[in-house]
Amino acid sequence: MALSKKPVNGMKDILPEEMQIRDYVQQVIKETYRSFGFTPIETPCMENIANLSNKQGGENEKLIFKVMKRGEKLKIAEAKEEADLVDFGMRYDLTVPLVRFYANNANDLPSPFKALQMGSVWRADRPQRGRYRQFMQCDIDIIGEPSNLAEIELILATTTTIGRLGFKNFEIRINERRILKAMAAYSGFPEEEFDTVFIILDKMDKIGLDGVAEELAKEGYAKESIDKYLALFEGVSKAQNGIKYLADTLQGFLEPEVEQNLQEIIDSVEAAKTADFKMVFDPTLVRGMSYYTGTIFEIAMPELGAACGGGGRYDKMVGKFTGNDVPACGFSIGFERIILLLMESGFTVPMQRPKVAYLIEKGCTSEQVSKVIARAQEERVAGKQVLVVRMNKNKKFQKEKLTAEGYKDIVEFYKD
Amino acid sequence: MALSKKPVNGMKDILPEEMQIRDYVQQVIKETYRSFGFTPIETPCMENIANLSNKQGGENEKLIFKVMKRGEKLKIAEAKEEADLVDFGMRYDLTVPLVRFYANNANDLPSPFKALQMGSVWRADRPQRGRYRQFMQCDIDIIGEPSNLAEIELILATTTTIGRLGFKNFEIRINERRILKAMAAYSGFPEEEFDTVFIILDKMDKIGLDGVAEELAKEGYAKESIDKYLALFEGVSKAQNGIKYLADTLQGFLEPEVEQNLQEIIDSVEAAKTADFKMVFDPTLVRGMSYYTGTIFEIAMPELGAACGGGGRYDKMVGKFTGNDVPACGFSIGFERIILLLMESGFTVPMQRPKVAYLIEKGCTSEQVSKVIARAQEERVAGKQVLVVRMNKNKKFQKEKLTAEGYKDIVEFYKD
Numbered sequence: 001m002a003l004s005k006k007p008v009n010g011m012k013d014i015l016p017e018e019m020q021i022r023d024y025v026q027q028v029i030k031e032t033y034r035s036f037g038f039t040p041i042e043t044p045c046m047e048n049i050a051n052l053s054n055k056q057g058g059e060n061e062k063l064i065f066k067v068m069k070r071g072e073k074l075k076i077a078e079a080k081e082e083a084d085l086v087d088f089g090m091r092y093d094l095t096v097p098l099v100r101f102y103a104n105n106a107n108d109l110p111s112p113f114k115a116l117q118m119g120s121v122w123r124a125d126r127p128q129r130g131r132y133r134q135f136m137q138c139d140i141d142i143i144g145e146p147s148n149l150a151e152i153e154l155i156l157a158t159t160t161t162i163g164r165l166g167f168k169n170f171e172i173r174i175n176e177r178r179i180l181k182a183m184a185a186y187s188g189f190p191e192e193e194f195d196t197v198f199i200i201l202d203k204m205d206k207i208g209l210d211g212v213a214e215e216l217a218k219e220g221y222a223k224e225s226i227d228k229y230l231a232l233f234e235g236v237s238k239a240q241n242g243i244k245y246l247a248d249t250l251q252g253f254l255e256p257e258v259e260q261n262l263q264e265i266i267d268s269v270e271a272a273k274t275a276d277f278k279m280v281f282d283p284t285l286v287r288g289m290s291y292y293t294g295t296i297f298e299i300a301m302p303e304l305g306a307a308c309g310g311g312g313r314y315d316k317m318v319g320k321f322t323g324n325d326v327p328a329c330g331f332s333i334g335f336e337r338i339i340l341l342l343m344e345s346g347f348t349v350p351m352q353r354p355k356v357a358y359l360i361e362k363g364c365t366s367e368q369v370s371k372v373i374a375r376a377q378e379e380r381v382a383g384k385q386v387l388v389v390r391m392n393k394n395k396k397f398q399k400e401k402l403t404a405e406g407y408k409d410i411v412e413f414y415k416d
Numbered sequence: 417m418a419l420s421k422k423p424v425n426g427m428k429d430i431l432p433e434e435m436q437i438r439d440y441v442q443q444v445i446k447e448t449y450r451s452f453g454f455t456p457i458e459t460p461c462m463e464n465i466a467n468l469s470n471k472q473g474g475e476n477e478k479l480i481f482k483v484m485k486r487g488e489k490l491k492i493a494e495a496k497e498e499a500d501l502v503d504f505g506m507r508y509d510l511t512v513p514l515v516r517f518y519a520n521n522a523n524d525l526p527s528p529f530k531a532l533q534m535g536s537v538w539r540a541d542r543p544q545r546g547r548y549r550q551f552m553q554c555d556i557d558i559i560g561e562p563s564n565l566a567e568i569e570l571i572l573a574t575t576t577t578i579g580r581l582g583f584k585n586f587e588i589r590i591n592e593r594r595i596l597k598a599m600a601a602y603s604g605f606p607e608e609e610f611d612t613v614f615i616i617l618d619k620m621d622k623i624g625l626d627g628v629a630e631e632l633a634k635e636g637y638a639k640e641s642i643d644k645y646l647a648l649f650e651g652v653s654k655a656q657n658g659i660k661y662l663a664d665t666l667q668g669f670l671e672p673e674v675e676q677n678l679q680e681i682i683d684s685v686e687a688a689k690t691a692d693f694k695m696v697f698d699p700t701l702v703r704g705m706s707y708y709t710g711t712i713f714e715i716a717m718p719e720l721g722a723a724c725g726g727g728g729r730y731d732k733m734v735g736k737f738t739g740n741d742v743p744a745c746g747f748s749i750g751f752e753r754i755i756l757l758l759m760e761s762g763f764t765v766p767m768q769r770p771k772v773a774y775l776i777e778k779g780c781t782s783e784q785v786s787k788v789i790a791r792a793q794e795e796r797v798a799g800k801q802v803l804v805v806r807m808n809k810n811k812k813f814q815k816e817k818l819t820a821e822g823y824k825d826i827v828e829f830y831k832d
Contacts, residue, residue, distance in 0.1 A: 003737050004464045005520040008504050011460035013517050015524060019456045023446070030439070035769060035796040037803030040435045044427035044550050045461065045536065046481075048420045065462075066484045068502060070540050076501070079492055085501065086484060088424050101429050104421040108431060110821055112805060120461065124486050134460050145806070149776070152789060153804060160796075264782040272790040274797065321419050353451060360565070366680040373568060374688040380451040380576075381690065387453030388569060389528060390561070405526055 010127030011134045021342055022136075024349040026118060028164050029138055029333065036157040038116040038140050043097040045120065046088040051100055053089075056291045056317060063123040065090040065133075090122035094139045095291070095314070095330060102143050102328075103321035112144035114153075118335075130340065139311075141330035143318065148261050150329040151295050152268045154311065155279075158331045162299065162309075163275025165338065166347070170277045171300040172269070175285035176262055177292050177312070179246060182254035183283065187229035189221060195290075197221075197229075202286040209233065233283060242281045265295065291317050295329070303341055308334035354384050357407040359391040359398070363415045372413050426543030427550045437758055438552075440765040442534060444580050445554055445749065452573040454532040454556050459513040461536065462504040467516055469505075472707045472733060476508040479539040481549075506538035510555045511707070511730070511746060518559050518744075519737035528560035530569075534751075546756065555727075557746035559734065564677050566745040567711050568684045570727065571695075574747045578715065578725075579691025581754065582763070586693045587716040588685070591701035592678055593708050593728070595662060598670035599699065603645035605637060611706075613637075613645075618702040625649065649699060658697045681711065707733050711745070719757055724750035770800050773823040775807040775814070779831045788829050 007013050014022065030040065052064055067088040068074060079085050091097050094117045102113065118138045125133055140157060142150040155172055162170065180201075184194050200215045207215070209230055216226045232249065239245035243266075247259035266279045287296040287310060296312035311331035319325035356379060360372055376386040387407060392398040399410055423429050430438065446456065468480055483504040484490060495501050507513050510533045518529065533555045541549055556573060558566040571588055578586065596617075600610050616631045623631070625646055632642045648665065655661035659682075663675035682695045703712040703726055712728035727747035735741035772795060776788055792802040803823060808814040815826055 003467050003470060003516070005516060005737055006464075007460050007516075007520070008462050008464055011462065013460075013521060014458040015521060016455040016457060019458060022458075023456055035799075035801050037771075037773075037801055039432035040439055041432060042430040042435060042438075044423050044429075045538075046424050046427065046550070048422075048424055051419050054419060065486075065504070067506075068482045068484050068498070070481075074498070076495055076497065079495075081492065082484070082490070085492070088481070090483075100419070100421060100423075104423070105429060105431060110817065114803070122461075134462070147806060149785065149804065149806060152785075156789065156793065160793075260782075264785075268782060268786040268789055271786040272793045274793055321421055355453075357453075366676075366684060369565065369568075369680075370684040370687040373572065373684055377572065377576075377688045377690055383451075385451050385453055387530070388565065390563060390565060401526065 008133075010125070010132060012132055018339065018343060020349050021347060022339055025165060025335070025338060025342070026138075029118065029161050030116065032161040032164055033116045033140055033157055036114070036140075036153060036160075038114045038157065040116045040118070041098075041101060042117070042119065043091075043094075043101050045091060045122075047091055047097055047100065049083075049086050049089045051096060052092065054096075054320065056096055056320070058288055058290050060092040060123060063125055064092055065122045065124050092123050093121055094119060094137050094332070095141070095317075098139070098141055098143075098330075099317045099328070100321060102318060102326075106322075112142050112150070115139075115141045115143070117141075132336070136335040138333040138335045139330055141328060143328045144326055145329070146315075146327040148265050148268075148295070150327070151265045151297075151313070152272075154329060154331040155265070155269050155297065156272055156274075158299070158309065158333060159269075159273060159275045159277050161333070162338075163277070165342070167301065167338075167341075168276040169302055171280050172277060172297055173280050173282040173285050173300055173307075174262065174266065174295065174297045175282055176258055176295055178255060178258050178294060179250075179262075179283060180286065182250045182258075183229065183232050183246070186250050186253045187232065188225040189229070193219075193221070198286045201284055202288070204233075204284040236281075236283050242283065246283065262295065287312055297331070299334070301341065303345075304337060306337070308337040308341070310334075352385075352406075354409065355387070355405075355407045356384050356409040356411065357387045357389065357402045359389060359395070359410065359412045361391045361412070361414045364413065365415070368413065368415065424549075426541070426548060428548055434755065434759060436765050437763060438755055441581060441751070441754060441758070442554075445534065445577050446532065448577040448580055449532045449556055449573055452530070452556075452569060452576075454530045454573065456532045456534070457514075457517060458533070458535065459507075459510075459517050461507060461538075463507055463513055463516065465499075465502050465505045467512060468508065470736065472512055472736070474704055474706050476539060479541055480508055481506040481538045481540050508539050509537055510535060510553050510748070511557070511733075514555070514557055514559075514746075515733045515744070516737060518734060518742075522738075528558050528566070531555075531557045531559070533557075548752070552751040554749040554751045555746055557744060559744045560742055561745070562731075562743040564681050564684075564711070566743070567681045567713075567729070568688075570745060570747040571681070571685050571713065572688060572690075574715070574725065574749060575685075575689060575691045575693050577749070578754075579693070581758070583717065583757075584692040585718055587696045588693060588713055589696050589698040589701050589716055589723075590678065590682065590711065590713045591698055592674055592711055594671060594674050594710065595666075595678075595699060596702065598666045598674075599645065599648050599662070602666050602669045603648065604641040605645070609635075609637070614702045617700055618704070620649075620700040652697075652699050658699065662699065678711065703728055713747070715750070717757065719761075720753065722753070724753040724757070726750075768801075768822075770825065771803070771821075771823045772800050772825040772827065773803045773805065773818045775805060775811070775826065775828045777807045777828070777830045780829065781831070784829065784831065 066086040069087045121137050122134050236242035291314040292312040293315045294313035298307040298310035313329040315327045376388050379386045482502040485503045537553050605613050652658035707730040708728040709731045710729035714723040714726035729745040731743045792804050795802045
């Protein structure tokens with residue numbers, strides 16, 4: 001079979017220029033998250049297929065790259081369906097593996113456990129421009145903290161990181177799954193229809209209030225419910241304090257502690273924040289994953305139509321593995337979007353080693369070469385980046401290329 | 417289906433303690449290799465299955481985790497063999513993907529191209545203690561440098577890195593595929609039997625000279641060939657300079673430049689080395705991969721029976737993708753073995769941030785919590801790692817655990 005130069009369809013090679021920015025961003029992220037007491041962990045890139053197909057992953061479960069059984073376990077002739085042929089799958093996010101990790105290792109972990117994960121995930125989406133089937137995710141999670149201290153620390157850690165990368169004037173949009181549900185219940189939508197209502201609500205930023213009304217009507221919901229529902233959103237936008245307005249209006253539908261809980265998060269973050277951003281209550285924020293149980297949030301960048309990170313509380317997921325619920329909350333940075341924004345803005349990595357190139361003429365004796373290399377070793381120890389290469393016949397072109405690669409200082413060594 | 421707490425069979429979760437060491441080692445590796453002008457790149461973890469099954473990977477090709485086709489392309493009822501069901505595979509090393517990367521991107525890369533790769537690879541080996549089916553590899557390669565400048569720089573870069581990690585008194589064993597072949601030809605083994613002879617030779621360190629003789633005899637080779645072959649190894653061990661002895665003895669079988677080439681590598685590395693190690697010519701060194709064409713080398717640690725890294729020259733592999741051969745040479749560090757050795761030696765990561773824990777009593781108002789968090793933010797900016805947690809009822813136990821985790825400084829905040 002012919003060998004293919006291309007990466008597999010929908011995945012990409014990362015070249016030195018982008019890689020340098022990725023490495024720098026990863027380092028800033030790790031360094032900042034560590035200062036908040038998050039500890040890095042890693043899980044295998046594959047999980048048992050049952051763990052990935054338990055309905056926690058929503059739509060992502062349709063996009064799993066599946067790994068075929070091997071050896072005697074693989075019985076192609078007898079296979080009737082995919083499940084007969086497959087034992088593992090590539091992870092589609094870092095949350096399911098984290099929860100499995102926690103269930104597996106809880107006895108050896110501090111409580112609360114503050115985890116940092118940076119790793120690739122895979123989704124067999126239809127390939128499209130700027131969207132890849134292998135991409136990096138970068139998550140922090142706090143497992144075992146029931147109070148909103150978790151949300152506050154997660155939002156502060158993430159915004160501090162984003163701020164250190166030079167982003168300004170962004171927003172953290174925040175909402176609560178319980179507010180979402182109370183608004184739908186108050187408006188009279190049947191509980192089994194909530195998910196459909198939320199999928200439509202999620203399009204608000206694209207199709208507006210009228211578009212949402214239209215789509216809800218198309219689904220056949222009562223006009224009274226739709227009117228009541230939309231009036232709530234209009235009420236929020238007119239209110240001094242949208243959270244207070246909803247808490248007052250939704251009495252009997254909304255747990256009373258939700259208002260105070262959400263307000264505390266917003267106030268504490270505003271009081272302690274170090275980056276240039278705003279906390280914004282957004283009752284139209286839905287977040288797709290079905291595992292969220294409380295607070296949900298998203299980073300919105302002015303430079304970007306879409307969100308570039310998000311997360312929320314998922315208090316019921318650990319229990320699926322252990323039988324005992326443990327409170328949990330996480331925040332994921334949209335690493336690839338951050339990189340894209342930095343690349344587009346012409347970002348250059350700060351504080352690099354000075355770059356020196358040594359050109360050795362062909363025909364130098366091995367003693368001469370040894371001396372050049374020994375000198376390079378000294379300069380490297382002294383903090384420089386030293387490239388040692390053979391001098392080309394077309395030295396001028398070679399030097400121009402090296403200069404373009406950032407080698408400002410070029411030293412030539414000729415044979416005696 | 418029940419959810420499994422365990423990682424998939426043969427792969428492992430990495431806990432905070434090990435992760436801290438891994439992060440540190442990765443950072444030292446990257447930093448050192450960068451000082452030598454190596455630039456990080458990344459390729460997808462999957463490759464088209466044809467690229468992984470082209471006989472370059474030797475035994476590893478039998479250990480591929482294969483990824484099943486998806487959607488309409490997957491036709492289970494019609495499938496007769498694995499190949500009908502599979503389109504991608506998990507990479508089993510970083511060399512095949514590097515060469516594909518180079519073939520795909522050569523126009524955008526400097527020449528010579530000095531690549532640094534750190535990434536996971538997968539091999540469906542039978543799980544056994546200390547050996548995992550997903551593990552990290554860490555490779556540097558120089559593509560486009562025909563001279564031994566490549567070998568010298570690779571060995572210096574790798575040994576400098578290993579030295580910075582605190583290892584001493586190790587050896588770099590070096591040999592040449594052309595010497596291996598010349599020794600076998602001189603002894604009268606038929607060329608098509610060379611690989612079998614080398615597989616037996618490779619066991620020398622385990623079964624000794626007599627064991628090798630015995631196994632060669634068992635294969636049915638002529639006694640005369642075996643005697644001549646073994647006499648060569650005895651000759652090397654008695655010689656002042658084993659390389660010179662072989663060059664003299666193997667005249668007519670060995671290209672004349674091999675002696676000088678190998679001697680220059682050894683001399684230049686000895687002259688410029690900064691770490692505490694020795695260069696050792698070892699004519700029994702084989703290295704399994706069939707793609708090597710010239711120099712081959714290995715790191716041998718006194719603490720370890722086995723090698724913990726190796727590499728060599730593979731001048732014929734780029735041509736398999738592009739039709740034009742380009743000289744190439746690489747060195748891979750056995751990352752997992754390095755980590756294991758460091759863990760076993762009780763290694764602790766140097767220069768960490770001072771760790772402070774803030775305990776907040778339950779019942780503190782949100783204003784109080786805000787103040788504590790704001791103070792934590794200040795300390796983080798000032799360079800400390802600050803953990804903010806709720807005070808437990810059993811405060812004494814909580815503080816003991818935090819102290820054990822390295823939080824030497826614990827500050828308590830009580831409600832007013």
